[in-house]
Amino acid sequence: MTGQRARRLEQLGMVWSLADERFQENLEAAKAYYDQYWTLCAPRPAKMLDRPVGQWLSNLRRPGALDGHPEWKTALEAVDEDWNPSWPAD
Numbered sequence: 001m002t003g004q005r006a007r008r009l010e011q012l013g014m015v016w017s018l019a020d021e022r023f024q025e026n027l028e029a030a031k032a033y034y035d036q037y038w039t040l041c042a043p044r045p046a047k048m049l050d051r052p053v054g055q056w057l058s059n060l061r062r063p064g065a066l067d068g069h070p071e072w073k074t075a076l077e078a079v080d081e082d083w084n085p086s087w088p089a090d
Helices: 003-011 018-037 053-061 070-079
Strands: none
Touching: 018 053, 018 070
């Protein structure tokens, strides 16, 4: 498939990876949480934009959760470099 065809499909809403799509949706909720609280050190019950952002971040903090997805870690660090603190988020 050519790059031009892929771009056209993306403009029509083509989703290549459901995991990446979900990550982006949750990242938007995390950004909104950060805008309000100035941190991504969210407790597990935290919600933003009707998404369980606290549980999602907690899951991503688990060892190995981001293996194979360095771009996800980079995206989270772009929002808050301390998104995965050494202290308990709760």
